[in-house]
Amino acid sequence: MDIQLYTIHVVPFVIIVYAIFVLFIRPTRAVWLASLAGGLVMALINALIDLLAYYASWWHYTASGLILRLPLPFYLTPMLIYGGVVYMLIWRFSHGPQQRSRRWLVWIFLIGVPLIGFGRDLLDVVVTNSSYLVWSSALAGPIDFVLWLGMFFAGYAVFRIMTRRSQSVSV
DSSP states (O other): OHHHHHHHHTHHHHHHHHHHHHHHHOOOHHHHHHHHHHHHHHHHHHHHHHHHHHHTTSEEEOOTTOBTTBOGGGGHHIIIIIIIIHHHHHHHHHSSTTTGGGHHHHHHHHHHHHHHHHHHHHIIIIISOOSSEEEOSTTHHHHHHHHHHHHHHHHHHHHHHHHHHHHHHHO
């Protein structure tokens, strides 16, 4: 039931926020597809590590309605927001006439998003105990930190490769 409620109430909001960012950023089709591919890589790595963490007893989810022990609708946020929107913002701020003056903002996204993702998990699990996520091992925190770094930069690598290919093909 928890996953169904999340799907009904949160997923449409995530999609609307994503659509608003796409409308205002106005990425090229290649950048938009690359950001979706990078976000998809991010979400797949997240899901695979969550599955591994369940079987290795590092952490698990307590929500009802899990599919294969995974909260599948939860992965839409890393795909569209932490991945897709952030990659498009990095692209927007690293291209254009004011590229040099906005370089600091790109660095904030590259450093801040993995830190915010891990910080959110840490706050939910350790401090407030208000999450469906339960850390079952002392290794859960360090592994989650490495997970956020790995999945964000793996998605960013896919995004960069795809945008470079599209730029070399169109030139």
